[in-house]
Amino acid sequence: MYLVNLSLGELLALFGATAALITALYLLDRTRRRQLVATLRFWNQARQETRIRRRRKIREPLSLALQLLALALLLVAAAQVRWGSRDDRAEDHLLILDCSAWMAARAPSGTLMEQAQQLAFRYLGALPAEDRVMLVRAEALATPITAFETDRELLRRAIAESRPGAGALHLEQAIDFARRVQRLHARRPGEIVYAGCRRTAGEAPDLGAVARLRLLLVDDRIENAGIRKIGLRHSPTEADLWDMYVSVRNYGARSRRLELRARLAGAPAGTRILNLDAGAEAEAIFPLRTRAAAAVELDLEPGDAFPADDRARIELPAQRSLRVVVYSERPERLRAAFESSPFLEAYYRKPGQALDGAADFLVLDRCLAPGPVEAHTLWIEPPAGSPVPVRRQVAGAVVRAWNGNHPIAAGLNTQEFELRSARILEAPEGFDVVASVDAGPVIVASRDPQSLRKTVVLGFDPMDASARYQLAAPLLAANILRWIESGVFRRWELNVGSVGAVEVALGERADPASVKVLSEAGAVLPATLHGDRLRFFSGAPGIVRVLGADRELVYSLNLPEVGVRRWDPPASALTGLPDPRIQPAASRDLWAPLAVLAALVLAVEWLRFGRTASRAASSARARTGPLRWWQRRVRSLSAPSLPRAS
Amino acid sequence: MALAQKPFIERGFLEKLERLAIRWQKSFPGLVGGHNPSRQAGPGLEFLDHRHFHYGDDLRAVNWRAYLRFEKLFMKMFHVEPRIPVRLLLDVSRSMATGGGTKFDYARRLAAALCYVGLVRLDAISVLPFSDRLSDPFHCWGGRHRFGPVVDYLSALEPQGRTDYLAVVRQFSTRFLQRGLLIVISDFFDDLGSERPLQYLADFGHELFLVQIWDEEDREPAAGGELELVDAETGAVELIDFDGEARRRYAEAFDEYARELQRVALASGGRYVGLSTSLPVEEAIFGPLYQARALQ
Numbered sequence: 044m045y046l047v048n049l050s051l052g053e054l055l056a057l058f059g060a061t062a063a064l065i066t067a068l069y070l071l072d073r074t075r076r077r078q079l080v081a082t083l084r085f086w087n088q089a090r091q092e093t094r095i096r097r098r099r100k101i102r103e104p105l106s107l108a109l110q111l112l113a114l115a116l117l118l119v120a121a122a123q124v125r126w127g128s129r130d131d132r133a134e135d136h137l138l139i140l141d142c143s144a145w146m147a148a149r150a151p152s153g154t155l156m157e158q159a160q161q162l163a164f165r166y167l168g169a170l171p172a173e174d175r176v177m178l179v180r181a182e183a184l185a186t187p188i189t190a191f192e193t194d195r196e197l198l199r200r201a202i203a204e205s206r207p208g209a210g211a212l213h214l215e216q217a218i219d220f221a222r223r224v225q226r227l228h229a230r231r232p233g234e235i236v237y238a239g240c241r242r243t244a245g246e247a248p249d250l251g252a253v254a255r256l257r258l259l260l261v262d263d264r265i266e267n268a269g270i271r272k273i274g275l276r277h278s279p280t281e282a283d284l285w286d287m288y289v290s291v292r293n294y295g296a297r298s299r300r301l302e303l304r305a306r307l308a309g310a311p312a313g314t315r316i317l318n319l320d321a322g323a324e325a326e327a328i329f330p331l332r333t334r335a336a337a338a339v340e341l342d343l344e345p346g347d348a349f350p351a352d353d354r355a356r357i358e359l360p361a362q363r364s365l366r367v368v369v370y371s372e373r374p375e376r377l378r379a380a381f382e383s384s385p386f387l388e389a390y391y392r393k394p395g396q397a398l399d400g401a402a403d404f405l406v407l408d409r410c411l412a413p414g415p416v417e418a419h420t421l422w423i424e425p426p427a428g429s430p431v432p433v434r435r436q437v438a439g440a441v442v443r444a445w446n447g448n449h450p451i452a453a454g455l456n457t458q459e460f461e462l463r464s465a466r467i468l469e470a471p472e473g474f475d476v477v478a479s480v481d482a483g484p485v486i487v488a489s490r491d492p493q494s495l496r497k498t499v500v501l502g503f504d505p506m507d508a509s510a511r512y513q514l515a516a517p518l519l520a521a522n523i524l525r526w527i528e529s530g531v532f533r534r535w536e537l538n539v540g541s542v543g544a545v546e547v548a549l550g551e552r553a554d555p556a557s558v559k560v561l562s563e564a565g566a567v568l569p570a571t572l573h574g575d576r577l578r579f580f581s582g583a584p585g586i587v588r589v590l591g592a593d594r595e596l597v598y599s600l601n602l603p604e605v606g607v608r609r610w611d612p613p614a615s616a617l618t619g620l621p622d623p624r625i626q627p628a629a630s631r632d633l634w635a636p637l638a639v640l641a642a643l644v645l646a647v648e649w650l651r652f653g654r655t656a657s658r659a660a661s662s663a664r665a666r667t668g669p670l671r672w673w674q675r676r677v678r679s680l681s682a683p684s685l686p687r688a689s
Numbered sequence: 690m691a692l693a694q695k696p697f698i699e700r701g702f703l704e705k706l707e708r709l710a711i712r713w714q715k716s717f718p719g720l721v722g723g724h725n726p727s728r729q730a731g732p733g734l735e736f737l738d739h740r741h742f743h744y745g746d747d748l749r750a751v752n753w754r755a756y757l758r759f760e761k762l763f764m765k766m767f768h769v770e771p772r773i774p775v776r777l778l779l780d781v782s783r784s785m786a787t788g789g790g791t792k793f794d795y796a797r798r799l800a801a802a803l804c805y806v807g808l809v810r811l812d813a814i815s816v817l818p819f820s821d822r823l824s825d826p827f828h829c830w831g832g833r834h835r836f837g838p839v840v841d842y843l844s845a846l847e848p849q850g851r852t853d854y855l856a857v858v859r860q861f862s863t864r865f866l867q868r869g870l871l872i873v874i875s876d877f878f879d880d881l882g883s884e885r886p887l888q889y890l891a892d893f894g895h896e897l898f899l900v901q902i903w904d905e906e907d908r909e910p911a912a913g914g915e916l917e918l919v920d921a922e923t924g925a926v927e928l929i930d931f932d933g934e935a936r937r938r939y940a941e942a943f944d945e946y947a948r949e950l951q952r953v954a955l956a957s958g959g960r961y962v963g964l965s966t967s968l969p970v971e972e973a974i975f976g977p978l979y980q981a982r983a984l985q
Contacts, residue, residue, distance in 0.1 A: 075915035075928070081784035081792075081907055082878035083920045083927050085946070089939035090929050 049122040058118050062111050069107050109648035116641035120634040133173035134233030135191045137221040138163060138198075140205050141239020141261075142180040144541075144603030147207035148265050148349040155261050156207050159238040162259040162620070163202045166236060167195055169621045172632075174233060177224065178202060181217035181239075183210030183543045183604075184582055191228065209584045210542045211244030211604040218253060234617075242606030244543070256616040266295035268319060269352025270303075270343055270602060273539035275331075275359065282364055282385040287329040289341060293319035294605055302344040305329045308337040322607075336361040351603045357539055364388050365528050368398060368418075371408035376506040380520050381406070387524070404527055419527045422500040424466055431474065431487055431500040434467040440480035442515075450526040451477045451488055451499065455515055463509040466502040474500075486519075488526075499523055534594045541604030542584055547577040547596060559590045697840050698801050702971050706802055707833075709974070709984045710810045711775060713870040715896040715958055735768040773869050775807055775814045778857070779846075780875030782820035786848035787921045788904040791966045796874045796902055797843045798970045803872060804829050804839045806984065816842065820850030823860040851922035852879040858886035868894035872983075877901055877950055880923070884953050891957030898983050899954045901947060901963045908943050908965070910936065 049057070080086065140163055146156040167176065175191035178201050188201045218235065225232040234255045240263035271290040278284035293299050298320045305312040315327040331339060336359060343353040364386045369377055374391040381389035392398070394410035405416060408423045422429050442460040445452040455478075467483035470476050477486035477499075485502035505516050549558070549572075560570040560579045563586040570579035570589075581587050581600050589596040612618075742751060742762030755763045779800050785793040800816060807814040808829060815826040816839070829839045852875075871890060877883045877899070891897050910931065918927045929935065947963050954961035962977045978984050 072914065075917055076912060077917040077919065078910075078912055079787055079919050079921050080910075081787040081876060081904075081921055082880065083918060083923075083925060084878065084880055085939050085942040086918055086927060086929055086931075088942035089931070089935040090927075 054118060054122050058115055061114055061118070065110055065114060066107065069110070103652055106648055106652040109644050109651075113641045113644040113648065116637050116644065120637035120641065124633045124637065126631045126633050133171065133175065134231050135175045135177070135225065135229035136170065136233035137177050137179060137225055137229075137235050138166065138202075139179045139181050139185070139217050139221060139235065139237045139239075140202060141182075141212055141237070142205055142208050143182045143212035143239070143242065143606060144207055144209050144351065145211070145240060145242050145263070145349070145605050146261075147351055147603070148263065148267065150262070150265060150348065154207075155240050155263055155265075156205070158261045159240070159259070160202050160205065162261070163236075163238045164199060165620050166238070166259060167198055167202075175230075178205075179217060179221065179224075180205055180208075181212055181214065182208040183213055183244075185213070185217040185220040187220075187224070191230075208542075209601070209603050210582075211606040212239065212242060213245075214241075214243045214610055215249070218256075222253070234621075241610040241612070243608050243610050244604060244606050246608060253613065253616070256612065257621070258612055258616050258618045259620070260618065264296070265348045266297060266299070267347045267349040267352075267605070268293040268295060268299050268301055268343065269347075269349060269605065270341060270355050270539075271324065271352075272541075272602065273341065273355055273357060273537075275339075275357065275535075275537035277362065277535050278330075278385075280385060281332075282362060283332050283334040285331040285333070285359060287331055287339065289315075289327045289329065290324060291317055291319065291327065291343065292324040292605075292607075293321060294607065295347075296321050303327050304342045304344065305331075306340045306342075307331050307333060309340075312339070331359070333359060334362045334364075349603075349605070352605060355539055355602060357537060357599060359537070360535065362386075362535075365403050365524075366390070366401065367404045367406060368392060368402040369406040369408065370394050370396070370410050370413070371406070371423075372410070373408070377406065377408065380506070380517075384524075417494075417496070419497045420499070421523060421527075422498070424502065424504055425468075425500055429500065430498065431471060432469040433502070434469050434483055436464060436466050437480065437482045438464045440465045440482060440485070442478045442480055442485065444479040446475060446477050449475055449477050449488065451486065451519070451522045453522055455518055455522070457513075457515050460513055460515045461509060462503045463507055464503065468500060468502045474498075497527055499527070536594070536596045537599065538596065539599045539602055541602050542581050542600045543604060544578060544580050545587070545598055545600070547579075547589055547598075549575045549577055549591060549594070557591060559588075561588045561590065563587070697844060698798060698805070698970075702802070703805055703836075705971070706805050706974070707809050709806045709979075711803065711807050711812055711814075711870070712982055712985045713773060713775075713896050713898075714960075714982075737766045737768050739763045740766060773812075774865075774867055775812050775870045775872065776826075776865065777803060777814055777816045778861075778871065778873045778875070779816060779818045779843075780820070780852065780873075780877075781818040781824075781846050781848050782850050782852040782875075782878075783848050783921045784852060784876055784878045785902075788906045790848070792876055792902050792904050792907075793848050795964070795966045795970065797846065799900065799902075799964075799973065800874055801836075801840060801843050802970060802974055805833065805836050808833050808836055808839070817861070818846055819857045820848075821853035821856055822850070823857050823864070852877075852883075853881070854879045854883040854886040855881065858889050862889070862893060869896070870898060871895040872898045872900065874900045874902065876903055876907065877946075878907075878922075880920075884949055887950070887953050888957070891953065891959065897954050897957055897959030899950055899959065899961045900978075901950055901961070902966060903943075903963070904966050908940060910939065 141159055142156070146154065146159060148155050150158065152158060170176065172195075173193060175193050176189075176198055177191045178188045178198055180186045180188055188205075189198060192198055214237070218237075221235045225235065232255075234257045235253060236257045236259060238259040238261070240261045242263065268291065271292045273290070274288040276286050276288075278286060287305065289303060289305075291301060291303060293301075298318070301317045301319060303315045303317060305314070312331055313329045315329070317325045317327060319325055339357045339359060341355045346353050365388065367381050367387055367389045369381060369389060369391045370393070371377055371391065372394060378389070378391075381387050390402075395413060398413050402418045404419045404421070405412065406421045406423070407425070407429075409426060411426060411428050412420070422431065425431055425433065427433070440462045441458070442462065443458060445455050447453075447456065462480070462485070465480055465485045467480070468485060468487050470484050470487045474487040474489040476484040477488050479485060486500070488497065488499045490497045505520060558570070558572060558577060560568040560577070562568050562581075568579050568581065568587060570577055577589065579587065581598075584601050587598040587600060589598065739752065739755070740763070742764050746764055750764050750766075752763045752765050755761070777800055779796060781793070785796060804814055804816065808831070811830070811832065813828065813830040815828050817826050818824040827839070827842045829835055873887070875883075887897060887899070913931050913936070916929050916931050918929060919925070951961040951963075960981045960983055962981050962983065964973050964977060968976070974984065
């Protein structure tokens with residue numbers, strides 16, 4: 044027999060203190076009290092034979108003894124005394140419940156998750172009551188749900204509330220976590236129990252020797268084929284064309300003939316027939332044409348026991364292009380620059396011709412605007428009346444200085460950009476000098492802080508025969524267009540995949556400062572960049588955006604990740620439920636019978652000694668209590684022996 | 690001990706009391722009246738009968754209408770109005786003040802209520818406070834408008850002295866020779882006993898109406914264990930070990946004493962009412978006192 048909540052010393056100290064208090068109160072209750080009475084006539088008749096000889100003599104010692112006994116019983120019950128040996132056979136077990144996405148697969152007897160939960164319940168029932176159990180949910184991450192608990196109801200509730208996640212099982216990480224927890228927090232390490240179906244992500248884990256590993260395995264021989272990932276990239280040649288790559292895998296043990304159907308904005312967009320052997324993976328490509336935002340839906344037929352990866356839905360963003368209106372007497376010379384990108388819509392007008400329709404970008408080649416300018420503007424060799432006055436004209440100039448801080452001059456530092464003739468510009472306030480020759484600025488640019496409209500003024504003709512064949516000319520044109528409207532030229536990629544670690548190939552040596560990884564709520568996610576490889580982790584389904592300088596990658600991590608490897612446990616691992624017969628309870632809790640016994644003792648004490656006192660106390664209360672009237676009424680009616688009236 | 694905390698008697702209670710009258714049962718030689726129907730003719734207001742005129746009769750009582758009709762003289766006779774002396778002995782000993790004075794207040798309220806009933810019915814009531822001697826009487830008569838002085842008188846009373854029924858009865862017998870209704874409101878706590886003096890009064894011819902008032906503490910003491918008891922009237926001290934058995938014997942002795950008082954009252958044709966102070970005065974009037982036919 045031993046105590047759980049208190050040590051023996053604490054129990055004795057507590058009992059001594061409270062027993063002393065009770066005895067003092069007992070003696071105080073029985074000390075002689077002085078009372079003024081109306082007459083001694085009836086008191087004398089009630090006097091007992093024995094006179095009081097000593098003060099503070101303990102009268103009714105049985106009452107005091109019963110009270111102290113009840114107190115002792117209550118304290119021992121509160122100290123949670125247990126009957127049996129305290130040989131520390133109580134162990135701390137760690138129950139790893141597989142909550143990977145695959146556990147949502149349906150089997151004839153319910154989902155795999157439900158089967159694992161049932162096994163976990165039965166395991167709890169087979170354990171001795173004093174054993175503590177910690178529940179860990181394992182998928183992409185191992186998450187402890189409870190501490191080491193003896194409360195079976197709490198554990199059962201935590202198991203019942205477990206649901207399949209979206210990631211695959213990382214068993215190695217979960218087992219490592221279990222080992223660490225047992226080493227650091229367990230009083231006496233017990234079993235590490237895994238309840239699940241052994242499907243893990245990546246390579247089969249090498250766990251080494253795991254002491255007292257028990258497996259509660261769920262039969263998951265289920266045929267399944269599903270969509271693994273989806274990628275959408277914009278066509279570089281056509282503005283309204285998306286190429287969609289869909290990867291489908293057969294996880295089952297039999298060959299399957301699958302039909303992959305795509306729908307764009309509710310309309311059929313294509314069907315692919317895929318014949319996949321067991322464990323094989325195939326890719327299907329769908330060209331999708333749309334400039335507007337639309338939803339793409341994918342369905343894999345026929346369905347199977349794991350429907351979560353048989354269907355996917357992606358939202359395509361609207362693709363806009365830049366409307367360019369060119370005022371020039373020589374449009375054929377500029378046509379090459381503005382028709383090089385499918386995202387540019389170029390319209391050519393003669394100088395002085397009215398501007399019909401809206402324009403995002405106005406190119407004024409040696410002419411003035413037909414009216415008020417409400418768009419980005421590119422002036423080429425501006426005439427008098429332009430916002431930038433021309434200082435003078437020079438011939439045979441070479442660009443010597445590039446403003447490296449300005450986006451237009453990004454990557455341009457050549458000292459050999461020769462111009463047959465150039466107009467030296469006067470940079471007014473608000474304009475930045477982008478490039479200069481020895482005589483002065485030849486490229487200036489400004490950005491209106493209110494309207495955000497941008498203006499670029501070139502003091503030379505970039506399509507001039509001396510300039511067009513130099514390397515800096517197309518780069519300069521590209522930089523101007525990207526600075527004017529960077530969103531139009533941004534490359535879009537949409538990827539649909541699974542939660543967990545994601546690796547992105549940026550394709551070039553990206554500047555870490557220009558790359559951002561944002562969650563769906565706009566929060567910055569931690570990411571690492573090694574060379575052109577960006578890695579980040581998302582533990583929950585959602586959308587992650589990777590923003591680069593001219594590139595935006597959208598990752599919709601909503602597809603369930605199905606483990607492709609089946610883990611082979613070590614031979615030393617135990618399987619199945621433990622036998623409860625060979626683990627008898629080492630001790631039995633006695634607090635309930637002790638509490639009942641204490642209540643019985645108190646009841647006996649009250650029946651034997653306390654009734655008269657309580658009646659007297661109630662009588663005293665009646666004189667001041669709120670129920671005085673009722674008590675008086677009852678008392679006046681409950682005196683049958685007293686003569687009432689004659 | 691003034692009753693300043695609340696009104697002595699509420700107005701609504703007084704209105705209810707106006708329907709009542711003090712009642713007695715005995716016939717007192719030489720006296721008539723009360724609210725018992727009387728066939729005796731005499732001065733009064735209520736017509737009783739006619740008789741022939743005799744020489745010497747008061748001409749004011751002749752029925753002249755009958756004379757005009759029959760040419761004979763007839764005399765009108767009337768009921769005699771009651772004039773039975775009602776005396777109210779009110780215990781003001783210190784025993785009435787124990788337990789916070791609830792008994793004393795209760796007794797005064799009850800006395801006031803009975804006085805009001807008598808005033809409304811034009812009875813003559815004498816209030817006689819007593820402890821170890823009889824105080825001077827306070828006469829109240831003449832209608833309800835005389836109730837104010839009664840309240841003032843009762844409010845001014847203070848508990849004092851010890852109870853000595855024998856001395857009080859001796860004084861009463863010598864001072865009040867005319868027999869009548871004697872209402873005694875007291876706890877009857879006299880160490881020498883009140884039974885024999887009360888029996889003297891009954892034997893003298895008074896109709897006894899004993900109203901015993903007790904506090905809950907008087908009948909069921911709350912205290913237990915070792916007690917040092919101090920008599921409120923004599924100051925005598927007693928040590929007692931008061932447990933459940935003693936409590937039972939105490940209650941038996943108290944009840945036996947109450948039964949003895951009842952026997953004394955009933956044996957002489959009187960009445961007895963025992964009232965606990967837990968019963969409101971209004972309920973006592975319309976409950977036990979009405980049921981005992983002390984009021985009608």
